[in-house]
Amino acid sequence: MxxxxxxxxxxxxxxxxxxxxxxxxxxxxxxxxxxxxxxxxxxxxxxxxxxxxxxxxxxxxxxxxxxxxxxxxxxxxxxxxxxxxxxxxxxxxxxxxxxxxxxxxxxxxxxxxxxxxxxxxxxxxxxxxxxxxxxxxxxxxxxxxxxxxxxxxxxxxxxxxxxxxxxxxxxxxxxxxxxxxxxxxxxxxxxxxxxxxxxxxxxxxxxxxxxxxxxxxxxxxxxxxxxxxxxxxxxxxxxxxxxxxxxxxxxxxxxxxxxxxxxxxxxxxxxxxxxxxxxxxxxxxxxxxxxxxxxFVLNRGRKESKSEGNVTDPLALADTYGVDPFRYFLMREIAFGQDGSYSDEAIVTRANAELANSFGNFAQRVLSMIFKNMDGKLLVDYQQTDDDRALTAAVANGVAELRRNFDDLAFSDGLEAWMRAVFACNQYIDEQAPWILKKTDPERMQAVLMTCFRQLRPLALALRPVTPVAADKLLDQLGMGEARDFAALDDATWFEYLAGSGFALDKPEGVFPRLELATAVGEG
Structure with a gap:
């Protein structure tokens, strides 16, 4: 129990x-x-x-x-x-x-x-x-x-x-x-x-x-x-x-x-x-x-006040920038327990840099290349290198650090650790350059894409408490079933099972689109 x-x-x-x-x-x-x-x-x-x-x-x-x-x-x-x-x-x-x-x-x-x-x-x-x-x-x-x-x-x-x-x-x-x-x-x-x-x-x-x-x-x-x-x-x-x-x-x-x-x-x-x-x-x-x-959450560093005309409707912010990016911003930007500040520019900058450009773009690149170059199929038997194992370890460490920090209610620290894992993924794919390997070493390209694919699952699971809709949308595309708690991270056979089940990726859909700045959202 x-x-x-x-x-x-x-x-x-x-x-x-x-x-x-x-x-x-x-x-x-x-x-x-x-x-x-x-x-x-x-x-x-x-x-x-x-x-x-x-x-x-x-x-x-x-x-x-x-x-x-x-x-x-x-x-x-x-x-x-x-x-x-x-x-x-x-x-x-x-x-x-x-x-x-x-x-x-x-x-x-x-x-x-x-x-x-x-x-x-x-x-x-x-x-x-x-x-x-x-x-x-x-x-x-x-x-x-x-x-x-x-x-x-x-x-x-x-x-x-x-x-x-x-x-x-x-x-x-x-x-x-x-x-x-x-x-x-x-x-x-x-x-x-x-x-x-x-x-x-x-x-x-x-x-x-x-x-x-x-x-x-x-x-x-x-x-x-x-x-x-x-x-x-x-x-x-x-x-x-x-x-x-x-x-x-x-x-x-x-x-x-x-x-x-x-x-x-x-x-x-x-x-x-x-x-x-x-x-x-x-x-x-x-x-x-x-x-x-x-x-407190301050409006551009100032406490909100009706007399100053800087009171913001939080639902207007969520409608303008999306619920998940809004949730992510508040948990990432503000050290929990301290005062923090928000602005439209800060929400857009943080969400675009980290959700859209870093994690969202990484997921989209990986899934798109598997869909186009491998018919959406997963490959179990491939040769792993030290670089592949190092990336897997970096992601596992980042997710573990997020969990430790979230246990201590240190959300911004936990998401910082998660972002380091995302940055490691982007550095890895840029250095391995599977778009070049496609022509020079197709087998190595497949190994790189499989290594990247396997990182998406723990990264999406770790982010799920903060951005539940987007994370589940990504996990759906990865072929994940109902097991979406942290215990699933201990399942070492999920990839082999998924690949052996005949699973094939559909054309991927981005889960974190880039945001455009709106002005004076919800003020009045």
Whole structure:
């Protein structure tokens, strides 16, 4: 039985359409999920939308609509994004779903039974945009919407003074337990930048957390407490277990919890690495294994902003340049865990240089020559040289290095290793020059083409988590069957079997066409 692997994205606020950050996180999580499936793991991949809270409530009020009506409309955009970007999730969890409300109320009851909830009055600063409370000491001064200096959250978002009756969670009781968690499980928070930031925050002391609101009613009702709805982050975080059937003793719950990886943006690390483990400790639920905080995707080095007019629709980029090249660019260009930048020019340059000109062109040259000069047939008996064996070793090493790096979530490093293998293939075919051997040494030409053909399979398999459609299209042309996981790399007899089966290549079709630059894609 294969080992289970559970990965989640943060669930998205549907108070607007998806932006590049949503696409980046979804694609990265999908690459991980596909990679783990190809590595033989029994993967469960969950994403969804976080539909409660003041932000959605105010947006609906401003539009003269009901919050649920707005949530339904906006959530449809996130569902469409997943379909368009080829995101292979197993569950799309909405926080408006009845099973989610039941799970959230159960974790609340367990925290209450543990003595960690009490009723008091909250007075303090709250950021609607962040759906977060901030201490006075955390606030910064900045320019507000009207140009005047005002208090802002550490994220630079507006804050407002809030005063209302509230349930509180005894977060202050969990500082020592959290610090012990970070000390004993150094990989619980990654990358190290985020881990250090959270450790410093908790070492600075924790105050009890307001976990209910009475000023609006758009949220999960607090059990046995009329007029209170849960603080949005209590129910939002609970999605990771409600989607598995909690609190029922479901097969999915038993199999997949604790979660292997919560993939989130670095701006919400505190909620996932402080509040969430504290809630789970209080409720007597096992903790997830890792929280990984990725960086931001910047538009030509700047954070996207509607006021600056540089907000890009990620689906417009995917439609213009292709889903697979867009996915490849994001995983190749940005060191995972750090901030990165994109532009139309960068997408086109990277995709053309590496996918079209290097790998795509190599595959097309090899398959075309076999189709034209060998009637598409494969040859098993041919004499191998040291050059042939060296290329096979270089490709095997590149693929192995990609797999090691992907296991460590170092996608750009893994694709760099893959590209070195592709460059080795191009250098080999240029040096061997089978188009010349065709006239001078036909047998050697066949040996060179067979050597090249055999490299296409591991290279396409390695790229498959990132560019699944293009990789499968190439593997189809290579005559590959259903076995398309990494275990197939260990099959030393596949080539002999394929050649002996009478397989013949059809006229090859390119899988990575060259891209043309478009301007101002999806901006508005």
């Amino acid at each position: 294969s080992e289970p692997y559970y990965i989640t994205t943060a669930i998205s606020y549907p108070n607007g359409k998806p932006h590049i950050g949503h696409a980046y996180e979804a694609i990265a999580a999908d690459v991980i999920a596909r990679f783990q499936r190809m590595s033989g793991r029994d993967v469960r991949f969950q994403t969804g939308t976080d539909e409660h809270g003041l932000k959605v409530y105010q947006k609906a009020r401003d539009l003269g609509r009901e919050p649920r009506d707005l949530a339904d409309e906006m959530t449809a955009h996130f569902v469409a994004m997943g379909e368009r970007l080829n995101i292979s999730h197993d569950r799309f969890q909405r926080t408006v779903d009845p099973d989610h409300h039941r799970a959230s109320q159960e974790i609340w009851r367990r925290m209450q039974a543990n003595g960690d909830l009490y009723l008091d009055r909250y007075e303090g600063w709250y950021s609607v945009r962040d759906e977060a409370y901030y201490d006075e000491s955390e606030l910064i001064e900045g320019e507000g919407a009207d140009g005047r200096t005002e208090k802002l959250s550490p994220q630079g978002t507006p804050v407002e003074w809030t005063a209302e009756e509230s349930w509180f969670f005894r977060l202050s009781n969990y500082a020592d337990k959290l610090l012990a968690l970070y000390r004993d499980n150094p990989d619980f928070i990654a990358p190290e930048r985020s881990r250090n930031e959270i450790v410093r925050f908790v070492e600075g002391g924790l105050k009890d957390l307001s976990v209910s609101r009475t000023s609006f009613d758009w949220g999960v009702k607090v059990p046995e407490s009329d007029g209170h709805v849960m603080y949005v982050w209590v129910d939002a975080l609970t999605n990771y277990i409600s989607g598995l059937g909690f609190p029922d003793d479901s097969e999915e719950w038993r199999k997949y919890w604790p979660c292997d990886l919560h993939l989130i943006g670095k701006d919400i690390t505190r909620f996932h690495a402080v509040y969430w483990p504290a809630f789970l400790m209080s409720a007597g639920i096992e903790l997830p294994r890792q929280v990984f905080a990725h960086g």
